[in-house]
Amino acid sequence: MTGSASPLRIGVLASGEGTNLQALLDACDEGRINGHVVLMLTNNPRAGAIVRCKRADVPFAVVDHRAFSERTAFDAVLVEKLRAARIDLVVLAGFMRIISPVLINAFAQRIMNIHPSLLPAFPGKEPQRQALEHGVRFSGCTVHFVDTGVDTGPIILQAVVPVHETDDVETLKRRIQEEEHRIYPQAVQFFAQGRLVLNGRRVTILPEASSLPDSF
């Protein structure tokens, strides 16, 4: 079982615009997540995510990966900062670095990612372009726990969107992102409520405690 009853201490790793970070901040503010983003780490000094943190008064740090010759040394600094902030759950929100076992093992089964395709279809780079080139009629997004593979971890939630004949990468990306902003906060709240149970590569979502019979 994952998560706990006290407010979840969330650490976000982001490299870009930060619209998923924003969706999480809004959900925390509005009580849809029982928790707070207590730290945002970015590898990109120009990330839009920084502006969003400043606006919301969320602590952040820039750890520029170019200053490190080894991926593991970069990850070790992230782990140190996440541990110092007593992070319960690490949320990758457009973090454009592959993370190593140094980080994965430090937060085993406590790292989530969102990927803009219906995994296991179209992992890796440019999933929207892959979907268009393959000619699928539906695509979407996947929230999953992170394991040592690229976009291979146990699936928590998925959402489906149609692919239109007239779509290009941008229009498909925007349609998928609307769903990202809906299901990522939902997955984090399930974690915060301790409702995600991992069994092999399958994730079971337990019913809400209040909906359980007294004898449960």
Ligand code: GRF
């Ligand atoms: C999202 O499309 C997400 O699925 C992918 O990276 C993008 C990040 O966008 N992992 P944003 O920075 O949250 O706006």
